[in-house]
Amino acid sequence: MNFPRTALSAALMLATPTVFAQEPATTAASGTSVASTPAASTPAASTPAASTISPGTSHTLDRVEVSGIRDRLQLDAPAPTASRLGLSARETPATVQTLTQEDLQFKGLRTARETFADIPGAIAGNVPGNPAVVMMRGFSGNAVSILQDGVRVSTSTVVQRDTNTWHFDRIEVIKGPASVLHGEGALAGAINKVTRKPALDGTYVDALLSGGSFNTSTIAFGANVQMNEQLAVRMDVSQLQSDSLYDVDNNHTRARGLTGSVLFKPTERLSILVAVDHYADRYDSTYQGVPLVQASVAKDPSGILQSANGLVIDKALRHRNYNPDGAYSNAEETTLRSRLDGALGGGWTWNADLTAYTANRAFVLSDTQTFVAPTASFPGGSFNRTLQRFYHDHQFWNARTAIANDTTLAGLRNRFTVGVEYNHTDFSSLRQSAPSSAVAAVDPWHPVVGSFPTGSSVYTAGNLNYDSVLQTRSVFAEDGLKLAPEWLLVAGLRYDDIDLSRTVTNYNASTDPAQVGAVQSARPQYHPLSWRLGSTYDLSRTLTLYAQATSAAVPVSSMLLQSIANTSFKLTQGRSAEAGFKATALDHRLSLTGAVFYIRQTNILTRDPADASLTVQGGRQSSRGLELNAVAVLTPALSLGAGLGYVDAKYDKLIEAGGAVRTGHRPINTPTSTANAFASYAVPGTPLTLSGFVHYAAGFYTDTANSIHVDGHTTLDASMAWKTSRDTTLTLRGRNLTNAFYGEYSGYPTTNVYLGAPRSVEVSWLARF
Template sequence: MHAILLGSTAFAGLLMSMPPAFAQQAGPSASPPTASARRSERQIMFAVPPQALSTAIVSFSRAANIDLVFDGAIPAGIRTQGVSGAFALRDGLNRLLAGTGFSAQVAGGRTVRLINANAANVGGPGAVPAGAIPLDTIDVQGNSAQSPFGPGVGYVATRSVTATKTDTPIVETPQSISVTTRQQMDDQQPLNVGQAVSYYNAGVVGEDNSDSKQSDQIVTRGFTSTNYVDGLATPVGTFVQPAYDPYMLERAEVLKGATAAVYGQSYPGGILALTTKRPTDDPFHEVFVQGGSYGRIESGFDTGGPLDADKHWLYRVTGVGFDSGTQVDHTNLSRLSIAPVITYKPDDSTTLTVFANYRYDPNVGFWNKRPFAGSFVPNAAGYRIPDNFFTGDLGFNKLESKQASIGYSFEHKFDNGWTVRQNLRYMHTSWLFDSVQDDSITGTTIVRDKFQDINSYDSFQVDNQDEKSFDTGSLHHKVLFGLDYQHVDFADKETDADAPSLDLLNPNYYQPLPAYTSADTYIDTRQKLDDLGIYARDQIALGGWRASLGVREDWASSSTTNLLNNDALQTQSNAATTWNAGLLYLFDNGIAPYVSYSTSFLPTIGTDASDTAFKPTTGQQYEAGIKYQPTFMNALFTAAVFDLAQQNVLTQDPNNNNNQIQTGEIRSRGFELSARAGLTEHVDLIASYAYIDAKTTKSNNGDVGFRPAAIPENSANLWATYKFTDGMLAGLKLGGGARYLGNTENTANTYTMPAVTVFDAMASYDFGAKNPSLKGLSLALNVTNLFDRQYISFCTNGCYYGLRRNVLATLKYRW
């Protein structure tokens, strides 16, 4: 395939800057800009040395923010003298093609072709000139597949804003980024975000103990992630946590390593960044129904497009609802979620997108904790609690979650080159958890407790950004200045008491439960958090060199009211400076080695024995790696080594056992390999491997040298699909994969959970491939844990069973 894909701004610039003969073919009103107009166009810094035209086009397209898919069919003997310096897109393109015998042509509103300028135009209007190399028609949308907010192409995304808050090619970003594309989610049908990003992703561990409350929480390089949606934080309480159905997302990204210089207070392991679906320039409609294991029934829709002929107003509405049993008896999982979005684009310089989201989970699955003796090993009497056994009480069993948010994303590009943005969101989330849980098992008697958690939070975030690109001598700069603020109001009440025991062999699920007393409530707090941050970044290009520098200052404060202690109020304030730096060299063949350094901080609530407020934890990461984005295929290969540490970790005070001090340190070192590729038009592939050496390096708790619980030292994944495009099997796609999770330790490092390999499979059929009247209709079958492997996922304060085999059948219609 020969295809140049143009982002919306790049396409507009190219259309306005074509040589006269070609610009006129795009429409009678498209006249060439004057010399003064060209001087006022955005200047782009090019550093394309003399070389073969087939490879030079790739370097040029990256500098001009043009995505290129190219198979190398241009004769190898055709060379360019290159482009060096700052030029408008038109002038740079003319210099690139000068003397090659080729030129760019716009043939119709959205088709770009590379033409042999010396060939005769034979065959009448619209014919391809003899000797020309035509490009496949590409529908260039304002929200193109390879925009940093788009779904990606196949399993590969090439651009992101997550690491820098600016539109930057991933291959030019000196830090590890992995993107779960929309196609991957469609193929694999993950039940939750944790599965979407942890299955087939190097160094990422999801909460695989259940399909319930922790579904959006992941661990990256040995540390808990900080979560963001559409560029803004989603704070996490003790139990309450925002959750997004994978169907509502366009893509899910994991940025690995310390990120505070970009986002402020965060864990050192990285962030999970979700992008929700946005309006499209062209109409799009989809409905589906799904059925599967445990009586699951689900339906959803996704529709969008322009509201007016000029496409100034665009909309999109996505909704999903389901009800299902789970692998644990007497428990259910159900959800209703809807997300209307509207975009207003009065001109090419201004965009306002308003997002709303509502999610109600009346049943949030199950809480899968089991005692060690009775799950990982049999108890003294030789009994284990089966993974499907319900240990609770049906008279006190409620897991309910609600979430609602509204916000907007605004961008305006000024004529002087500055671009301003503002992202804003208000979110409310609540959680109710009533559960009778097992604590231990003696013989066949399960000892239980009655637990309740009621919590909620309200959050407000706003992020203001100013961006501009300019040149200083031979250096091209992309600078970003920002100011952001977040406020969180969080309430949490937790109560625990004894509950009647349960006979494993003759369970009674409706026993009389004692009422709570005031003494049973051990947490009843309200906490308010505020964080104000200012930041600056500069991304510098010189030839193939890319340097990234960022610095940030944060002022964080908190006030905690303890309602159990006469409304005692505790306040705390912290300030922190964080920074990062990276250096990368991009070769013309798509290979990009890099090094980077980044820091993090995270406030720690509480005081030591002398009532001195705890300092924030601090983190640092050293990373080196190499990325490879081939010029001849849709693929991205990455390798990285890292050294990550967190200081000021709480540990026991040796002089006062009832208090803690901040002398602890946790370190994580390792390396990761990852491949995402469309190997051919038939085959897509994901492969990854991670080695993580994580341990406690300083502590007064007697755990120096311990591995963090549930973090495998080795993990590996492989997934591939094959799509039949002709013959009797045209329209059929088959896929499968294997997930290997290495040995993990419990919290005390007294026992080791063995490694496990789990297999998954899928098959889908596009009815329109053989019957055009059925275009858009498809049927898919997905199976996770294909061979129904029973295993312990991990053990921390208890042990948790992994998810058993799950089968889903999906009938979908698109038009």
């Protein structure tokens, strides 16, 4: 019996049991089987018993509704980001979390940053040079890998953008080291953005229209067209635009996407997917956060920040933007990919992925805005500004193939996969910077921002071109052995052969004209070996315990942008141990997961204790903590959910310039605890669903000296969703309803803090035709 797809309405999915509706249909009685459901969740039978239908005749069935509770933590769903063995989230000895497209719509998560910040134990910020940067389990930047449909293009600090989420079927998250699956990096985890793809389940159109505060609007459409039983096509287009998602002056924002794919399944044993994705974004006068000022001159000083040098956040500067006119950040990226999946018989399967990617990015902005004490020209103080123009020309391609088998060894079920991967990157980046003397200082409260210089003569602080060719050859293997019906042992191994050719050309004539065009080059090679060993044990059908030990390898800085000096350093090493549980209860109406973890990174850069002018390896950073997640469908109308993360992160050994000892200090942008919760109630007898969302993050430091502290914050969102028809939902949403004034993330320099968006409202219309 084929059930048509239900509406893309997360309010209904979360607040009520999942309902599959069968419209009146004609079926032959002879040889037809009807799916059975538990009697407790099936309405009174309204169809004749099969025995009353004469063979060879047809009968029109009445409408049948089949209800069932969906496991919101998806413990029994496949977790491909966390394993290539086809393991479910419950079988995987790691913390695995998934945000589906329904979840994104239900929670109102419009962008990558909003989505990443909703991951328990994580926070995210929109640093202009690294939009949607993530801190997870005490580590951030290039220690968190961002994947596109399972492929890591490069370090997240290079490729990640604050993408519109309409194009993603789901966001998959694996916590803890994942180098054994996805190569260097991934010390704190990996986030996989999985694009919507065609389905052989009919023809339909999805649509989303929304509008709200700060002139923010979204228009998005998608169509799935089933051509026949073997062929389907999907295409999605979207545009999000806003005067500013942060309600900041001169910060017009737009993000566009166009994705399309074709699925061909000529037989049950072969599947072919071909897809193309194109994304473009632009942020005018990128928001650098609010610069701190001396308390003595602040007009409306806030108490949310404490500093050792008397600097404060002035609430009077809440909406100010100090970028010169003409500053911007943008990116255009296109990905072409194909995937083949084949069943070879005898439990053997084979797959192959081919990905080609190209991107152009620009970062033209005032990257540093520093407070200067009052002078005769500026009696209230001023901001000195520096300028930068960074450009990326990025090409990448990746080929990966693997063979897998699900078989029996000595009476025990064994699943294994082995594969190879090769990728090639050509990357060029012109990086120009100008001193504060190149642009006029501005009055903090009455800024005349001026225009961004278009000539090249002002870029005397730095004018370098980085050319990189990176080749990586990898071999990987995983195995999952069922030692007993309830006991699974999982192991993985990956070897990477990394060959980097780096050339840096100096175009800066101000230092030494004879050195203009001088070239430095290096060709480092790295050979990391990453591993994982873990186990899951089912104490019962609903409770699983797990533990694992893993490793990771991470460069000392972004591999494509590290200085020639840094190419001489080895990869840092990461080790982690984790243990936890995954459980369901109350007939799968309650899902629970919990984990404790420890991560240590060694060989980070520090200063030589005997000579602080020398940079050496030998520093250490670690984190330990716990995470809990729970979702409960208490009644057909009421759903609750909550997530909690706690992390104790510190530098175990770190000396900085001048011999400053940071040992024992907490890393920047690392709150000790984060939490989120939701409650959703479908008002009986009406098409109305009421939902509330709470987010909390403890305070964080903006500097390794731990001298500037930003207080924690709590925000409250709420929505009212009115189901105008079975496949259409109208939602009124409010964000930050208490209008909390809070710091979201710190930027560059450490005296800039990104402020969270003030209270806003939005109306959206979501439909499927």
